[in-house]
Amino acid sequence: MREFFAMGGYGLYVWGSFGVALVLMAAEPLLVIHRRRSVWRRLARIVRLQSEETK
Amino acid sequence: MSSRLINWFKFSSPVAFYPLAGRLGAWSGWIAAILIVVGLYMSFFVAPTDYKQGEGYRIIYVHVPAAWMSMFIYVVMAGWAGMGLVFNTRLSSMMASALAPTGALFAFLSLWTGAFWGKPMWGAWWVWDARLTSALILFFLYLGFMALQASIDEPRRADRAGAILALVGVVNVPIIYYSVQWWNTLHQGATIKMGGGASMDPVMLWTMLIMTFGFWAYAIAVAMIRVQAIILERERNTTWVTELVKAGGKA
Numbered sequence: 001m002r003e004f005f006a007m008g009g010y011g012l013y014v015w016g017s018f019g020v021a022l023v024l025m026a027a028e029p030l031l032v033i034h035r036r037r038s039v040w041r042r043l044a045r046i047v048r049l050q051s052e053e054t055k
Numbered sequence: 056m057s058s059r060l061i062n063w064f065k066f067s068s069p070v071a072f073y074p075l076a077g078r079l080g081a082w083s084g085w086i087a088a089i090l091i092v093v094g095l096y097m098s099f100f101v102a103p104t105d106y107k108q109g110e111g112y113r114i115i116y117v118h119v120p121a122a123w124m125s126m127f128i129y130v131v132m133a134g135w136a137g138m139g140l141v142f143n144t145r146l147s148s149m150m151a152s153a154l155a156p157t158g159a160l161f162a163f164l165s166l167w168t169g170a171f172w173g174k175p176m177w178g179a180w181w182v183w184d185a186r187l188t189s190a191l192i193l194f195f196l197y198l199g200f201m202a203l204q205a206s207i208d209e210p211r212r213a214d215r216a217g218a219i220l221a222l223v224g225v226v227n228v229p230i231i232y233y234s235v236q237w238w239n240t241l242h243q244g245a246t247i248k249m250g251g252g253a254s255m256d257p258v259m260l261w262t263m264l265i266m267t268f269g270f271w272a273y274a275i276a277v278a279m280i281r282v283q284a285i286i287l288e289r290e291r292n293t294t295w296v297t298e299l300v301k302a303g304g305k306a
């Protein structure tokens with residue numbers, strides 16, 4: 001196990017590469033899903049307000 | 056033939072494309088997750104140790120796919136932007152805007168992982184080599200495209216300005232690709248040549264290809280979700296968006 005994380009002495013470089021890639025590629029989908037959801041919610045609020053006005 | 060034409064044009068409208076983008080995004084997301092998990096497993100447990108670079112070479116499995124995607128996404132982005140410019144189709148321009156941040160992400164990752172690979176193998180995080188410099192310019196082109204679009208309030212004008220920047224920047228892509236042949240670079244030549252064989256072990260090659268397809272599916276998934284957000288933002292005053300939101304469901 002320790003040997004695996006040491007990567008033959010290249011641990012910092014291998015994990016520094018894969019780690020940052022993994023963090024960014026996990027963050028981007030979450031951010032983009034959040035963006036779509038927040039637009040949707042904003043629009044839903046506007047639609048609700050408009051339907052109350054016409055009542 | 057005529058029916059096929061009609062189908063294609065149907066999806067060039069945001070109304071018809073919106074639900075399709077949702078389905079494509081979801082499917083691509085699952086495919087990406089599976090391929091990347093398999094690719095990571097192969098990167099660390101199946102692919103053999105390199106005879107020259109030991110375990111350090113494993114960075115290749117994230118570096119090369121990220122670098123390929125950064126160039127490929129740029130060409131696709133410029134293609135959509137150009138199509139929006141020529142045919143004045145708003146969805147094409149939205150596709151270009153949806154791809155830019157993901158392309159920038161891959162361009163950044165190619166530089167970052169390149170630095171983390173260069174340090175142990177070359178002894179330097181960065182050198183002003185033709186390949187590295189042109190890849191840095193690609194990253195700046197993405198940032199420039201996004202910054203330019205963000206600085207113009209009127210969306211259609213932003214689309215046109217961005218498209219011109221994107222199209223001019225395409226010249227950089229062949230420069231990146233051929234930089235290792237045209238100039239004497241510290242960066243090694245292409246391992247996999249277009250129209251030629253690959254000079255690497257088949258297991259290593261497959262691992263790299265699986266990671267590349269995983270990144271590809273990832274890019275499609277993220278771009279599709281982002282284009283949905285862009286469509287909702289830009290078309291918010293249209294009847295169809297109002298109806299869609301009224302019909303409910305989650306985003």
